[in-house]
Amino acid sequence: MSVFASGRPQCSNREMTMTLVNRGLALSGLLSAIALITHASPPPGSASPSVEDIQESLRFVPARMAHYHVPGLSLACIHNGTVEWTQAFGSAKVGGAPVTPDTLFQAGSISKSVTALAVLRLVEQGKLNLDADVSQYLRSWKLPTNKFTDQKAVTLRELLSHTAGATVHGFEGYAARQTVPTLVQVLNGEKPANSRTVTIDFVPGTDFRYSGGGYLIIQQILIDVTGESFPDLMQELVLRPLHMVHSTLQQPLPERLQPLVATPYDGDGNEIEGGPHTYPEMAVAGLWTTPSDLALFALGIQNALAGKPGAIVSPSTAHEMLQPVARDYALGLAVDGNGPNRYLWHPGVNAGFVDFLFAYEKGDGVALMTNGQNTKTLGLEIIHALAKQFGWTEFPTDKSRLSNPWVIGLIGASVVVITYLLFRVSRQP
Numbered sequence: 001m002s003v004f005a006s007g008r009p010q011c012s013n014r015e016m017t018m019t020l021v022n023r024g025l026a027l028s029g030l031l032s033a034i035a036l037i038t039h040a041s042p043p044p045g046s047a048s049p050s051v052e053d054i055q056e057s058l059r060f061v062p063a064r065m066a067h068y069h070v071p072g073l074s075l076a077c078i079h080n081g082t083v084e085w086t087q088a089f090g091s092a093k094v095g096g097a098p099v100t101p102d103t104l105f106q107a108g109s110i111s112k113s114v115t116a117l118a119v120l121r122l123v124e125q126g127k128l129n130l131d132a133d134v135s136q137y138l139r140s141w142k143l144p145t146n147k148f149t150d151q152k153a154v155t156l157r158e159l160l161s162h163t164a165g166a167t168v169h170g171f172e173g174y175a176a177r178q179t180v181p182t183l184v185q186v187l188n189g190e191k192p193a194n195s196r197t198v199t200i201d202f203v204p205g206t207d208f209r210y211s212g213g214g215y216l217i218i219q220q221i222l223i224d225v226t227g228e229s230f231p232d233l234m235q236e237l238v239l240r241p242l243h244m245v246h247s248t249l250q251q252p253l254p255e256r257l258q259p260l261v262a263t264p265y266d267g268d269g270n271e272i273e274g275g276p277h278t279y280p281e282m283a284v285a286g287l288w289t290t291p292s293d294l295a296l297f298a299l300g301i302q303n304a305l306a307g308k309p310g311a312i313v314s315p316s317t318a319h320e321m322l323q324p325v326a327r328d329y330a331l332g333l334a335v336d337g338n339g340p341n342r343y344l345w346h347p348g349v350n351a352g353f354v355d356f357l358f359a360y361e362k363g364d365g366v367a368l369m370t371n372g373q374n375t376k377t378l379g380l381e382i383i384h385a386l387a388k389q390f391g392w393t394e395f396p397t398d399k400s401r402l403s404n405p406w407v408i409g410l411i412g413a414s415v416v417v418i419t420y421l422l423f424r425v426s427r428q429p
Contacts, residue, residue: 108348116332173277264352
């Protein structure tokens with residue numbers, strides 16, 4: 001596992017770990033990546049509770065938010081083929097305005113799912129091929145060749161499914177007043193980027209390893225192939241067709257949208273210094289959105305699977321998107337559950353934001369977004385309460401979470417990021 005660096009000499013993971021131990025630093029809260037496993041069976045969505053019943057089942061939420069130091073939380077639920085209800089709790093900023101259904105949160109890695117759908121739309125348009133060498137699409141930047149790429153070329157299918165061997169698990173973003181690098185600088189690991197070079201370090205298609213770096217390559221491919229800016233392209237391919245009117249991948253966020261933004265907080269309830277980070281790694285973590293818009297995204301995939309008129313992609317493309325490539329990970333989404341209870345899901349974690357999207361292929365779903373880092377357990381408690389109301393039998397739980405290998409990868413990524421951050425601080429004069 002590699003350690004992020006920003007143009008400084010790197011020490012080994014072992015040296016860095018010993019430094020942290022000697023300083024008595026504890027790496028806590030690493031389970032902000034949401035863990036998922038399943039229960040057992042009737043069709044999801046068979047129950048139709050009233051709004052009053054749902055609200056009653058969630059009466060525990062404010063007290064649990066206070067317990068976990070989560071200032072604000074917003075929910076949207078899919079039922080009967082629509083976003084049936086939304087509910088907001090707490091405040092967008094401590095002591096400030098309340099969270100509303102229109103409050104904007106950073107979606108973290110759920111950005112990858114939205115990016116994957118954009119890729120598949122371009123595949124349907126004949127502009128991309130999932131199984132072609134991606135080097136033919138890259139113009140502004142070239143993927144470094146080495147002994148691994150000499151054995152097999154990297155494909156979009158591999159990048160989308162985290163099987164390409166791409167390095168760099170995740171990106172920390174850039175706090176206010178920090179210089180934001182260009183996309184090419186991030187890919188090359190050049191200052192002012194705070195991450196290392198994106199390259200390939202195992203033979204593509206031979207293993208699974210979660211990689212934000214792979215989606216950064218995809219971002220460059222989409223820009224080079226279309227000649228459009230990434231935020232404009234995403235509006236055209238995904239956000240506008242799915243009526244996600246409260247969503248954007250603009251980084252930094254335009255001034256006109258700032259009044260809608262939730263302020264991010266760490267696991268102890270302290271405001272993230274400088275507010276929301278800026279992510280030039282837009283395909284990886286750049287989406288600003290609401291739970292209602294994430295629910296519309298899930299509905300778009302459900303409608304495509306069902307072959308409904310005007311769906312965003314064909315049924316065959318939707319099925320391909322949800323066909324696991326390695327373990328439970330497909331193209332931009334993980335897939336769990338059995339038979340009629342099969343569901344798609346993805347967590348998202350940025351500095352001070354934790355989010356979660358899950359939806360059955362046919363039936364219900366939930367999008368949850370918060371501005372508090374310590375949200376994983378609370379989110380699972382909410383899903384469990386909703387499961388009782390809607391009669392869900394296979395859904396995300398906390399049981400045996402470490403048996404899920406992808407979650408282990410996410411936890412490992414969190415360790416690397418936090419270790420790097422603490423090490424960088426310890427090096428400052």
